[in-house]
Amino acid sequence: MTTPILSVTGLHKTFTLHATGRVITSLDGVALDVGPGEHVAVAGASGAGKSSLLRCVYRTYLPDAGRVTLRTGSGPVELTTLPDRQLARLRGREIGYVAQFLAAPPRTGPLQHVRTAARRRGLEADAAEDAAVGTLRRLGIDEPLWAVDCSVLSGGERQRVNLAAGIVSPPRLLLLDEPVSALDPGNRERALAEIDTLARREVSVLAVYHDMRIIRRLATRAVVMDRGRVLADGSPETILAQHHTALEEVA
Numbered sequence: 001m002t003t004p005i006l007s008v009t010g011l012h013k014t015f016t017l018h019a020t021g022r023v024i025t026s027l028d029g030v031a032l033d034v035g036p037g038e039h040v041a042v043a044g045a046s047g048a049g050k051s052s053l054l055r056c057v058y059r060t061y062l063p064d065a066g067r068v069t070l071r072t073g074s075g076p077v078e079l080t081t082l083p084d085r086q087l088a089r090l091r092g093r094e095i096g097y098v099a100q101f102l103a104a105p106p107r108t109g110p111l112q113h114v115r116t117a118a119r120r121r122g123l124e125a126d127a128a129e130d131a132a133v134g135t136l137r138r139l140g141i142d143e144p145l146w147a148v149d150c151s152v153l154s155g156g157e158r159q160r161v162n163l164a165a166g167i168v169s170p171p172r173l174l175l176l177d178e179p180v181s182a183l184d185p186g187n188r189e190r191a192l193a194e195i196d197t198l199a200r201r202e203v204s205v206l207a208v209y210h211d212m213r214i215i216r217r218l219a220t221r222a223v224v225m226d227r228g229r230v231l232a233d234g235s236p237e238t239i240l241a242q243h244h245t246a247l248e249e250v251a
């Protein structure tokens with residue numbers, strides 16, 4: 001078997017609610033691999049731990065236990081214990097994360113936001129500008145919006161700007177959390193077509209989707225999560241056939 005780009009083993013994450021002291025387990029021993037060029041879709045009911053998994057991989061959340069190993073261009077790196085400065089460097093060419101919501105700095109327009117992402121991935125200024133313009137155009141963000149403050153954009157526009165920043169000059173591993181959930185059919189189709197090109201660019205993807213049609217169309221493997229655990233992991237056809245009812249109910 002080819003060496004995975006990402007290996008997750010024994011991942012645990014709990015939260016203690018300060019008001020009540022109640023402990024919530026969001027990840028309960030998750031193990032998962034993503035191979036080179038694979039597009040692994042994560043499905044499951046609300047609260048199953050899908051976003052927590054992505055956040056622990058990107059280390060927005062620090063897991064309580066477990067290992068997250070990323071195979072970078074210069075060898076394997078253990079992300080859970082990596083010093084912050086080295087982690088910040090990896091969050092350019094090696095690993096990217098498209099969260100559910102756009103978090104652009106104040107007074108930043110779409111072009112600036114996407115251009116900055118391209119610069120972080122190592123593109124020179126002119127190339128970053130070209131890449132940002134091309135990506136925004138392909139995702140249907142028209143020129144009059146490029147300098148508008150991101151905070152005034154519609155929900156769907158914000159989601160496309162967020163996706164544009166994630167896929168512009170994409171990293172080796174891209175984490176996508178429900179990247180098209182707020183889009184109308186036309187823009188959704190554009191966005192899915194862009195996500196589909198990632199495989200041809202040898203980008204590995206770990207993505208959360210609620211829509212089974214998207215999993216059928218894009219994923220090379222599917223994982224079902226339930227109450228912080230991986231319930232099933234296999235080919236999308238097999239997984240969707242076996243878990244069809246449960247997954248369609250939560251879609």
Ligand SMILES: Nc1ncnc2c1ncn2[C@@H]1O[C@H](COP(=O)(O)OP(=O)(O)OP(=O)(O)O)[C@@H](O)[C@H]1O
Nearest residue numbers: 015024025026044045046047048049050051052053
């Ligand atoms: N920062 C946090 N503080 C407290 N609890 C949290 C936090 N983040 C996640 N949780 C809890 O962990 C559990 C898993 O949440 P998570 O967001 O990972 O689920 P999900 O499968 O992505 O759900 P959805 O499909 O609704 O986005 C939930 O019970 C959630 O309330």
